[in-house]
Amino acid sequence: MKRPFISATDLDKITAEFPTPFHLYDEKGIREKARAVNKAFAWNPGFKEFFAVKATPNPAILKILKEEGCGVDCATDVELLMSHKIGFDSSAISFTSNDTRASEFAYAREIGATINLDAYEDIAFLEEAAGLPKTVSLRYNPGGVFTLGTDIMDNPEESKFGMTKAQLFQGYKDLKAKGVQSFGLHAFLASNTVTNDYYPTLAAQLFNLAVEIKQELGISLDFINLSGGVGVDYTPADQQNDIAVIGEGVHRVFDEILVANGLGHISIYTELGRFMLAPHGLLVTKVLHRKKTYRNYVGVDASAVNLLRPAMYGAYHHITNMTNPNGKVEVVDVVGSLCENNDKFAKQRELPEARIGDTLVIHDSGAHGFSMGYNYNGRLRSAEILFQEDGSARMIRRAETPEDYLATLYGFDFEK
Ligand SMILES: *Cc1c(COP(=O)(O)O)cnc(C)c1O
Numbered sequence: 323m324k325r326p327f328i329s330a331t332d333l334d335k336i337t338a339e340f341p342t343p344f345h346l347y348d349e350k351g352i353r354e355k356a357r358a359v360n361k362a363f364a365w366n367p368g369f370k371e372f373f374a375v376k377a378t379p380n381p382a383i384l385k386i387l388k389e390e391g392c393g394v395d396c397a398t399d400v401e402l403l404m405s406h407k408i409g410f411d412s413s414a415i416s417f418t419s420n421d422t423r424a425s426e427f428a429y430a431r432e433i434g435a436t437i438n439l440d441a442y443e444d445i446a447f448l449e450e451a452a453g454l455p456k457t458v459s460l461r462y463n464p465g466g467v468f469t470l471g472t473d474i475m476d477n478p479e480e481s482k483f484g485m486t487k488a489q490l491f492q493g494y495k496d497l498k499a500k501g502v503q504s505f506g507l508h509a510f511l512a513s514n515t516v517t518n519d520y521y522p523t524l525a526a527q528l529f530n531l532a533v534e535i536k537q538e539l540g541i542s543l544d545f546i547n548l549s550g551g552v553g554v555d556y557t558p559a560d561q562q563n564d565i566a567v568i569g570e571g572v573h574r575v576f577d578e579i580l581v582a583n584g585l586g587h588i589s590i591y592t593e594l595g596r597f598m599l600a601p602h603g604l605l606v607t608k609v610l611h612r613k614k615t616y617r618n619y620v621g622v623d624a625s626a627v628n629l630l631r632p633a634m635y636g637a638y639h640h641i642t643n644m645t646n647p648n649g650k651v652e653v654v655d656v657v658g659s660l661c662e663n664n665d666k667f668a669k670q671r672e673l674p675e676a677r678i679g680d681t682l683v684i685h686d687s688g689a690h691g692f693s694m695g696y697n698y699n700g701r702l703r704s705a706e707i708l709f710q711e712d713g714s715a716r717m718i719r720r721a722e723t724p725e726d727y728l729a730t731l732y733g734f735d736f737e738k
Contacts, residue, residue, distance in 0.1 A: 324558050326604055326683050327351055328709055330644045336707060336715045337681055343607040343624035344705040345692045349386060351602035356390035359594065362569025368589025372416045374550050375401040377595030377689035381408050382708055382718035395593040399426040406433045418508065420483060424451035431455060438508050442489035445496055459506030459547065460493050461485065468511040470519050476512035484509060494541050506545040507532060514553035514596060516560050521548055522571030529579035536585060547591040554600045556686050557638050596689040603688020605629050609680045618654045620676045625658025626665045627701040629687050630694040633664040640685040641668055649674035660699050702727060
């Protein structure tokens with residue numbers, strides 16, 4: 323059973339004040355999640371979660387995470403700019419980009435973000451573009467497939483990210499020769515894993531690599547970044563990951579491999595996005611139309627521009643009818659208004675009868691939800707609302723207006 327974090331009565335008050343659709347975030351849930359992650363890794367004195375900004379790039383959300391002791395991981399200069407302006411310390415900002423522009427490396431250097439290089443070739447590019455900082459992290463891609471037991475989790479071989487093992491070793495050697503003093507290692511090998519074993523398995527691989535790096539190159543890494551990839555239970559059938567169990571699993575291999583080899587000083591970093599935020603966001607939408615042809619359709623006022631994952635990945639997002647939770651169950655497609663047949667939040671889903679005017683919530687939209695939005699068909703991005711710990715609601719981003727959409731067009735005067 324998936325339950326929304328807000329009651330129907332509380333949500334009614336918010337929809338009376340703010341027109342749908344909008345993304346609603348749960349401050350309490352976000353704070354509790356950040357505390358649980360920090361607690362799970364408290365055994366590692368240097369631990370830090372660098373929240374993946376791309377998941378939920380809103381300053382109000384990032385500030386909450388900052389208050390809970392998290393840093394941020396950025397992929398572009400705009401994400402860096404936002405993080406810097408919000409007031410994150412340079413030590414709390416990492417820059418994990420790829421196919422990076424010279425100006426972005428220069429800006430990352432200017433604000434003192436920790437740079438994590440995606441490619442061996444980036445070493446020379448960074449040196450040319452902005453000079454080498456004292457600390458550099460390298461992103462590893464082992465190739466092949468990443469498996470847990472008999473399950474294939476993901477396909478690093480096909481991933482554009484990271485560098486080979488040979489490049490990684492050559493990279494550390496080059497960087498050391500060029501005067502870099504402090505080193506990190508990063509890898510992201512599988513996405514949205516719904517198992518407590520992903521992080522410990524990944525960590526063991528990286529910890530063994532750290533031992534090899536020490537033995538072969540005489541370099542003791544300062545931090546190992548397990549990146550993102552810890553998933554959430556999008557479907558009611560999925561098991562929820564237990565971050566305490568995950569943290570203990572990483573602790574065990576840390577002791578077995580790193581401590582045993584004199585590398586117990588290494589700090590563990592994470593870059594969780596989805597795990598931190600997805601369950602703490604709901605896309606709130608109202609039913610505009612019913613239509614019956616070969617299927618039953620429920621037309622809502624949100625569309626794929628507000629939440630792309632179902633259209634892009636065929637991803638499941640649970641839907642709750644807040645107004646008519648005990649209605650007669652029917653099989654429907656829940657659709658938005660785009661002139662694209664993949665604009666469906668649910669296909670052939672059993673839901674309590676959704677009547678015109680009912681409020682539906684689409685679950686787990688708190689990460690990679692609003693941020694993947696776009697403007698197809700001239701549909702505008704929605705507002706974002708924060709459901710605060712005291713029970714009040716605060717708008718943290720207004721909805722786009724037609725003027726926003728037209729503002730970048732050149733050579734026409736829309737005032738006329
Ligand atoms: C997207 C991304 C993350 C976050 O991934 P989640 O699946 O949201 O945990 C972390 N690090 C990097 C480099 C990423 O690109």
